[in-house]
Amino acid sequence: MEESSYTHWEQLAAFHGTGDDHMYDLDALIAGGSLMGPEEQAAIDRATQGRGVADLDVLHLQCHIGCDSITLARLGARVTGVDFSPTALARLDDLARQCGVDVTTVKSDSRDLPRELDGSFDLVYATIGVLCWIDDLDAWMSGVARVLRTAGTLVLVELHPLLTMIDSVEPLVLDFPYAFDGGHVYSGTGSYANRDADITWTTTQYAHGLAEVVMAATRAGLTMTYLEEHTSMSFDPRGMEETVEELDGQYRMRIGLGAVHGETQDRAFPLPVLFTYLGVREP
Numbered sequence: 001m002e003e004s005s006y007t008h009w010e011q012l013a014a015f016h017g018t019g020d021d022h023m024y025d026l027d028a029l030i031a032g033g034s035l036m037g038p039e040e041q042a043a044i045d046r047a048t049q050g051r052g053v054a055d056l057d058v059l060h061l062q063c064h065i066g067c068d069s070i071t072l073a074r075l076g077a078r079v080t081g082v083d084f085s086p087t088a089l090a091r092l093d094d095l096a097r098q099c100g101v102d103v104t105t106v107k108s109d110s111r112d113l114p115r116e117l118d119g120s121f122d123l124v125y126a127t128i129g130v131l132c133w134i135d136d137l138d139a140w141m142s143g144v145a146r147v148l149r150t151a152g153t154l155v156l157v158e159l160h161p162l163l164t165m166i167d168s169v170e171p172l173v174l175d176f177p178y179a180f181d182g183g184h185v186y187s188g189t190g191s192y193a194n195r196d197a198d199i200t201w202t203t204t205q206y207a208h209g210l211a212e213v214v215m216a217a218t219r220a221g222l223t224m225t226y227l228e229e230h231t232s233m234s235f236d237p238r239g240m241e242e243t244v245e246e247l248d249g250q251y252r253m254r255i256g257l258g259a260v261h262g263e264t265q266d267r268a269f270p271l272p273v274l275f276t277y278l279g280v281r282e283p
C-alpha cells in the first residue's frame with residue numbers, strides 16, 4: 001500500500017459529507033434520496049437486464065463513505081462495502097444506522113480481497129476514481145473475479161483515461177500518461193469535492209489505458225458483455241475546469257477551435273470522459 005495515498009483517503013473520508021463539499025449531500029441521502037449518478041444506474045440496469053439489485057449480493061468495492069452502498073441496500077441488495085480506509089467504513093456504518101439499512105463493512109486492500117469472500121457476490125460494483133490508486137491491475141481484477149459467483153458481473157464505471165491525462169484544456173496541459181508506466185507522485189491541497197478544503201496531500205497514482213483495463217479483466221476470467229466510452233457525463237468529477245457544464249446540463253471536455261464556451265462550442269468535438277465496462281465471470 002502507498003502510505004501517502006492511504007493517509008489522503010483517511011483525510012477525505014473524515015471530510016466528505018460534513019456539509020462542506022458539493023458531492024456528498026448526506027442530509028439528502030438520509031432523507032431518502034440517492035446520490036448515485038445516472039451512468040451508474042444505467043450500468044446496473046444493463047447488468048441486471050432491468051431486474052435491479054433486489055435480493056442480489058453486491059460488493060461495493062472501494063466504497064468510500066458508502067453513499068451508493070446505502071442506495072443499493074435500499075433497492076433490496078445485500079451489500080458489503082469494502083475499502084482500506086477504516087474512517088470511510090466507520091462513516092458508512094454510521095450512515096447505514098441513520099438510514100436504517102443493513103450494510104456489512106470489510107476493511108481490505110482491493111488488490112488482496114479476503115478469501116472468505118470468494119464466490120459470494122452476484123455483482124461487484126466499483127465506480128468513479130477507483131483504478132488510479134491501483135498499481136497491480138491484475139491483482140485487482142483477479143480478486144474481483146474470485147469474489148464473484150459464476151455468471152456474476154463486474155460493474156465498473158470509471159473516469160476515462162483520456163480525461164485523467166488532462167491537467168488543463170486551455171492551455172492544453174497533460175500531466176498523466178494514458179497507459180501504465182508506474183507510479184506518479186502528486187502533491188496538492190483540497191478535495192475533488194471542494195477544491196478549497198483545508199487539506200494538504202501527497203498521493204501516488206497509476207494510469208491504466210482502456211485496453212489495459214479490458215485485458216486485465218479478460219486475463220482474470222471475465223467476459224466483457226458491454227463497453228461504452230461516454231463523451232458526456234452528468235457531473236463534474238474532479239472539480240476542475242477541464243469539463244464544462246453545457247446547456248443540456250451535461251459536462252463535456254472539448255478541445256480545439258476556441259474550445260469550450262459560448263457559440264463556438266459545437267465546433268469542438270467532445271472527448272471521452274467516462275467509460276462503463278461490464279464483465280461476467282465464466283464458470
Ligand SMILES: C[S@@+](CC[C@H](N)C(=O)[O-])C[C@H]1O[C@@H](n2cnc3c(N)ncnc32)[C@H](O)[C@@H]1O
Nearest residue numbers: 009062064083084085108109110127128129133
Ligand atoms: C474516489 S473514492 C471512490 C468514490 C466512490 N465511488 C464514491 O462514490 O464515493 C476511492 C476509494 O478507494 C479507496 N481505496 C484506494 N486505494 C485502495 C486500495 N488499495 N484498497 C482499498 N480501497 C482503496 C479509498 O479509500 C477511497 O474510499
